[in-house]
Amino acid sequence: MEYLFGIVITLIIIVSSASCDPKTQPPVSSNYHHMQMIMQWPPTFCGRPNKPCKRSVIMLEFPIHGLWPGNATGHTPFTCKVPPNPTTVKKVWLNDRSLKTSLGFYWPSLVSTDEKLWIHEWEKHGYCTSQIVPDVEYFNGAIVFARQVKNMLSELRSVQIIPDNKITYTAANMKKFISEEVLKDKNIHVYISCEKRGHHFYLKQIHICLDKLLKTIISCPKSFLTRGCGTGNDILFPKS
Secondary structure, eight states: OHHHHHHHHHHHHHHHHHHHOTTTSOOOOOOOOEEEEEEEOHHHHTTSTTOOOOTTOOTTSOOEEEEEEEOTTSOOOOOOOOOSSGGGGGHHHHTOHHHHHHHHHHSOOSSSOHHHHHHHHIIIIIGGGTTTSOHHHHHHHHHHHHHHTTTHHHHHHTTTOOOEEEEEEOHHHHHHHIIIIISSOTTOOOEEEEEEETTEEEEEEEEEEEOTTSOSBOOOOOOOOOTTOTTSSOEEEOOO
């Protein structure tokens, strides 16, 4: 009896120890409401003092910054626990040359190597959604939707939203025209975020919301966040 009791206690200890090992627990979350595809404007990012971008950066495109999980109030508070071996995600593009080419075009790093950016974004925002969106679907999904908005700049130009270092726009108008001209649906709400320098607010990023499974563009949840754009009345859309 004592022998059997000892075996039971040993098994309990082993199971308990395994459950406490962070590597055996899936560090993923299904509690997010949607995904936000973050499209950045290089002239703002690259115009930061003493923080130059790579010379190869194309200034007249909106490349992907990241694909982030968001909650029902529009916040993006989810930061993944670092995976045990984050570089294993490289197999996604190493096994698919076409995908790697597309990632390089639509999701380029502005300051470092492209792969470094992709791994970073996966570590921070993709890994914890992998229970619903595996790594392959995460990167392929980003490309699918980036292609849908690849003409964003020309479509904004068509309604006189033009990069200029003196003309300012309102956040409301910018979001309205992104919905109507780029997404072709006035009922789809988007977010924009800004960076303040001195007394000016510069357009930094456009947030386009996607469903959790990365199947379709959806309207971003109603949110009172200003995302760095102040009152939203005087936003510069700078040119390089």
